[in-house]
Amino acid sequence: MSHAPRSINRRNALVAAALCALSGVSWAAYPDKPIKILVPWAAGGATDQIARMLAQPLSQALGVPVVVDNKGGAGGVIGTQSFVKEKADGYTLLLATSSTNAAAPHLYSKLGFDPAADFSPVVALCEIPNVMVVPAKSPWNSLKDIVGAAKQAPGKFTYGSAGIGGSQHLAGAQFKTAAGIDLQHVPYKGSGPAAQDLIAGHLDLMIDxxxxxxxxxxLLKPLAVASSKRLTALPQVPTFNEAGTPMLASAWYGVMLPARAPAEVVERLNTELNKLLKQPDIRQRLSDMGAEVMGGTSNEFAKFTLSEIKRYESIVKDSGAPKE
Incomplete structure (x- = not known):
C-alpha cells in the first residue's frame, strides 16, 4: 500500500500550521475550554431560567462545558460591569436584557459601561410580556381591585422588582402613572428573591x-398581561387594556460578548444559538414562559439594541422612575 497520500496530507497540515503561525492566527479551534454564561441577576428569575435552558444544549453543540454564573445586584448593573472587563475571546457570554442594555443608561448617572461601545451583540433570543401577579391568597381578583385599594390608601401597598431599572421596576412605574396611583417600590437583587417574598405575602404585587x-x-394569581393581545400560555387572563388600565411592558433577552470579540466567534455562537432557538423543545419551553422567540443575525441584534436604547429613553422618562 502506498504511503504517499498520508505524507502529502501531513506536509499540507504542516504548511497550513506554519502559515497560521506567521499570520498570528491561533491553531486551536474555538472553543477548546469551558464557556461561562454570566447572568447579572440572582438565580430563579426569567433571565436565569433562559440561561440554564440554553446551557446544556449549547454545551452539546460546542463540545465543551457551558456553566451559568449569577452576579446579581443594582438592577443587573453590577454583573454587567464585571462582564465588560472580561476577555473578548468568546469564553464569557452575557445573558443581556432590555433592563441592563437599554433602560439602565437612562436610570444611572454613573453606569460603569457604555451600552453600545462595550458589547459585541451575538443574537436576540426572545421577548416576554410582563404579567401582573399577586399572592394566591390576595383579596384582589382584578386590576380594578388594585387600583381601587391603592386610591383609598396611597403609598400603603408595595410592588417588588429585580432591582432599580429592571423590567418589573419600569412596569410598576408605568402602572402607577397609567392608573394614577401611588405604590411603594421594593427593589431586590433579582426577580427570583422578589417573587419568593411575593409568594410569602411580604409584597402586595409584582409585574413580572x-x-x-x-x-x-x-402560588401566584395573574390579573393582567402587559401585551397587545392575550398570551397563549394564559388565555383566560385579560390584557391591561382589557382590564381598564392601558399599558404595554415587556422585556427582551439576548446573548452578547465583550467589545471587539473575534467576528468568527460571534458568527459561530450566532449560528449555534439560532439552531437551538429552532428546536421544538426549546421553543415550547420558551412559549411556556410566555416568550416569543426572536433569533436573527448579529447585525440585526446590534441595530435592535441601538434602537432600544433610544426607545427606552422615553419609556423611563414617561414612567417617572428616578435617576440614581
Missing part, C-alpha cells in the same frame, strides 16, 4: 416576566 411556573403551581 418569569412567574408562569408559580402561576401554574397555584
Amino acid at each position: 416576566t418569569g412567574s408562569l411556573g408559580s402561576i401554574r403551581g397555584g
